[in-house]
Amino acid sequence: MLSGLLIETVANGGSVSFMHPLQPEAAEAFWSNALAAATRGERAVLGAWDGERLIGTVTLLLDCPPNQPHRAEIAKLMTCLSHRGRGVAASLMQAAENLAVKRGRTLLVLDTATDGGASTLYEHLGFTLTGEIPDYALKPHGGLTGTKIYWKRIGARVPTE
Numbered sequence: 001m002l003s004g005l006l007i008e009t010v011a012n013g014g015s016v017s018f019m020h021p022l023q024p025e026a027a028e029a030f031w032s033n034a035l036a037a038a039t040r041g042e043r044a045v046l047g048a049w050d051g052e053r054l055i056g057t058v059t060l061l062l063d064c065p066p067n068q069p070h071r072a073e074i075a076k077l078m079t080c081l082s083h084r085g086r087g088v089a090a091s092l093m094q095a096a097e098n099l100a101v102k103r104g105r106t107l108l109v110l111d112t113a114t115d116g117g118a119s120t121l122y123e124h125l126g127f128t129l130t131g132e133i134p135d136y137a138l139k140p141h142g143g144l145t146g147t148k149i150y151w152k153r154i155g156a157r158v159p160t161e
Contacts, residue, residue: 001054002045003027009078010140015113016076020140034059034076046095048079048088055083058092060099072100074110077118089118093125101155108154114146115139127152 003024010022018026037043042063048056061073074096079088100108112118114132116139123129127150136147 002031002047002057005054005057005078005080006030006076008081012081013116013140014078015115015117015137015139015145016078017137018140019138022140037063044096044099046092046099048083048092050083053080055080056088056092058089058096060096062103062105070105071107071109072103072105074108089121090125093121097152097154104155106153106155108152109150111136111147111149113137113139114148116145117148119148119150122150125152 004027006016006018006027007022007024009016010018010020018030034043034045038045042061044060044062046058046060047054056077056079058077059075061075064071064073074093077089077092079092097108108127110122110127112122114134114136119129130149130151132146132148134146135144137145139145
C-alpha cells in the first residue's frame with residue numbers, strides 16, 4: 001500500500017524525490033529501506049487509514065547528527081487523491097509533531113516544492129518560512145522547481161547558555 005501511494009503521488013506531480021514513471025520495484029525498495037530504518041529507530045513512518053485502506057503517510061526523520069539531538073525532519077507527506085482536502089495531511093502532521101515531542105524534539109524542519117507544494121498547509125500549521133532555494137529539484141514530469149524551507153518550535157525549549 002505504501003508503494004502504491006508513492007507511485008500515485010509521483011504520477012500526479014508530487015515532488016517526493018522520485019521521477020515519473022516510478023517503477024513498482026523502485027517504490028518497494030524505497031519503502032523496504034525506510035521501514036528498516038524505522039525498525040532501527042532512525043525514523044517513524046505514520047499512516048492514516050480509511051478502514052483497511054492506507055490513505056496517507058508522513059515520515060519523521062529522527063537520525064540527526066550528534067549536535068542536533070533536539071531536531072527532527074518531516075518528509076514524504078502524501079495523501080491519496082481521493083482523500084485530499086479532508087484533513088488527512090493535517091492530522092498526519094499533528095501526529096508526527098506529537099511523536100517528535102514524545103521523543104524529546106523541540107524543532108521540526110521540512111521542505112516543500114515551490115510549484116505544487118504544501119506551503120499553505122505548513123503555514124496554517126504554524127511553520128515559519130525560512131526562505132526559498134530556486135531550481136532545487138526536478139519535478140516528477142520534468143522541469144525544475146524551487147524548494148521552500150520551513151521550521152517550527154515544538155515542545156519544551158532547549159536552554160541556551
